[in-house]
Amino acid sequence: MRDFKSVMTENGKGKFYLFTELCKGCGLCIEKCPKHTIGWSERVGIYGAPTVEPGHGEEDCIACKTCQTVCPDCAIMIEKIK
Amino acid sequence: MAVEFNNVAPAMPACWRKETKTHKFCPGCGHGIVLKALGEAIDELGIQDKVIFSVDIGCCLLAIDFFNCDTVQTHHGRTNAVCAGVKRATPDKIVIAYMGDGGGYAIGSQHLVNCAARNEKITSILVNNTNYGMTGGQMAPTTLPGQKTETSPYGRSVEQQGEPTHGPEMVAAMAGQGAYVARGTVAKPKQLKNYLKKALQAQLNGSGFSFVEALSTCPTNWATNAQKTWAFLENEMQAEYPVGEFKVPEEGGQTK
Numbered sequence: 601m602r603d604f605k606s607v608m609t610e611n612g613k614g615k616f617y618l619f620t621e622l623c624k625g626c627g628l629c630i631e632k633c634p635k636h637t638i639g640w641s642e643r644v645g646i647y648g649a650p651t652v653e654p655g656h657g658e659e660d661c662i663a664c665k666t667c668q669t670v671c672p673d674c675a676i677m678i679e680k681i682k
Numbered sequence: 683m684a685v686e687f688n689n690v691a692p693a694m695p696a697c698w699r700k701e702t703k704t705h706k707f708c709p710g711c712g713h714g715i716v717l718k719a720l721g722e723a724i725d726e727l728g729i730q731d732k733v734i735f736s737v738d739i740g741c742c743l744l745a746i747d748f749f750n751c752d753t754v755q756t757h758h759g760r761t762n763a764v765c766a767g768v769k770r771a772t773p774d775k776i777v778i779a780y781m782g783d784g785g786g787y788a789i790g791s792q793h794l795v796n797c798a799a800r801n802e803k804i805t806s807i808l809v810n811n812t813n814y815g816m817t818g819g820q821m822a823p824t825t826l827p828g829q830k831t832e833t834s835p836y837g838r839s840v841e842q843q844g845e846p847t848h849g850p851e852m853v854a855a856m857a858g859q860g861a862y863v864a865r866g867t868v869a870k871p872k873q874l875k876n877y878l879k880k881a882l883q884a885q886l887n888g889s890g891f892s893f894v895e896a897l898s899t900c901p902t903n904w905a906t907n908a909q910k911t912w913a914f915l916e917n918e919m920q921a922e923y924p925v926g927e928f929k930v931p932e933e934g935g936q937t938k
Contacts, residue, residue, distance in 0.1 A: 602700040606687045619692050622703060626710030626901065627908035646704050653684070668693060669871050672714025673704050677693040 606677075607643060609654055614663025615679040616654045618643075622675035625649025629667035629676060635659040638667060645675075652676075695721025697730040699750045706744040708815075710911060712868040712898030713741060716809055717748055719866075719875035719896075720778070724749075727882055729776050734768055736761045738781035738790065741815040745780060759790010766802040776805070776885055783810040787823040787847045794849075794893075798856040801890045805881045808849060808893070811900040812919065819903030823847040826922050831903070846922060853893045854928040860890030863929040867897040869916050870925070877927070889931040897923055 609616045623645035629652060630638045639656025654661040663680045694700065698721050707713045724730055733751040737743045738761040746755050756764045765779040786794050786808040797804065813831050814820045820833045824846050828837040838846075854863040862884040866874035874896055881892035897919050901911045 602703075603689050603691055604703075606690045606692075608685045608687055608690075610685075617687070617690055617692070622692060624704065624709035628710055628899075628911070631908045631912050647709065649709065670715065670868075672707065672711060672718070674692045674694045674698075674714075674718065675704075677690070 607651075607653070611655070611660050612681065614661060614681055616661055617677040617679070618651055618653060619675045619677070620645050620651055622646065622673045623651040624673055624675075625651060626672070627652070628670055628672070632666050632670045634664060634666060635662055637661050695725050697721050697724050697733075697749050697751065699747060702747045705748060707741065708900075708902045710899060710901040710908060711741070712811065712896070712900070713745065713809060715868040715871050716807070716874065716896045716898060717745055719871050720807065720878050721749065722875050723879040723882055726879060727886070729882065729886070732774070732776045734765075734772070734775050734777045736765050736768070736777065736779050738779070738785040740782040740785050742780050742782045742785070742809060759785040759788070759793055761785070762790065762793040762797045762802075762804070762806055765804045765806070766797055766800070769802060769804050773803075776882065778882075779804060779806040781806070781808050782815070783808060783812070783824040783847075783849075784814045784822045787849055794853065795856055798853045798861070798891050798893065799858075801858040801861060803885055803888055803890065805885045805892045806894075807878065807881075808895045809898045810849070810895055810923070811898045811903075813900060813903050815900050815903055819900070824849075826918060848923065850893060850895050850928045853891075857891050857893070857929060860884070860931045861929050862890070862892040862927075862931055864893075864927040865895045865897065865923060865925050867915065867920060867925050868899060869897075869912065869920075873925075880930075884931055887931070895923075897925070
């Protein structure tokens with residue numbers, strides 16, 4: 601299986617993996633996030649558009665995996681910390 | 683604290699071909715969500731080695747190298763007809779036709795209607811984004827009344843161009859006993875995966891034609907940002923096209 605470069609952001613509840621070689625910067629996850637914690641990152645993705653990262657809103661990521669479900673490119677993977 | 687990795691595998695369906703990713707669809711295109719739901723349904727049923735995947739012309743043909751499955755590409759809505767032939771020649775395979783609304787409802791509607799009338803034992807998936815995406819966003823049979831496209835700059839007029847095509851309702855009326863007909867939306871990927879799984883299960887049981895329409899997004903041709911894309915899909919499209927199951931095979935192949 602081919603692996604992709606990723607950036608991992610961790611908080612107490614989960615690990616947020618963002619695959620910069622897959623993210624096209626469409627922003628669908630930003631709108632669907634129930635906690636409004638996802639925002640634009642300074643890293644660029646495969647098409648030169650900004651990628652996303654958690655930790656932008658007032659509330660933090662709760663590892664609900666909504667962004668992973670709606671991402672058309674499988675660019676987000678959430679690992680829950682038990 | 684951000685940490686970089688090189689060796690983490692993304693949460694992709696196992697039947698996706700990793701070498702061809704990232705895929706060729708536009709940013710924000712709903713095809714990725716439909717194909718992810720389809721990939722998960724194939725994985726859960728464990729039928730990857732039996733699947734023959736057929737793509738039509740249009741944006742959906744960019745999925746030609748999407749799966750690690752045998753794939754055939756056909757022209758101008760003939761994917762249903764080709765799939766019917768493939769299924770008759772190799773009845774033990776699972777044949778999936780994948781098309782857009784232009785290919786399925788405009789140039790290929792006769793094949794869709796006749797496959798439904800003959801109750802061919804194939805699964806047909808149609809992605810509805812209310813325009814012809816690949817050629818630049820022209821008006822399609824599914825364009826909503828009043829929606830502006832390249833060829834309807836003042837909005838679609840019901841008087842001149844008629845009401846939008848409601849595909850699953852048409853197929854449900856045409857198809858015989860044992861058919862499965864549903865309409866899902868990429869705003870609810872889990873529900874969509876459930877519908878696709880039931881459609882594939884109907885083909886595995888050999889009960890009849892299975893058809894799933896997926897309401898999808900086209901940010902490039904709608905000229906919308908992420909917020910307006912979801913709003914158009916969830917408010918305007920789902921008001922015109924109700925989501926749900928239209929025909930479900932009962933136990934023993936009978937239809938409600």
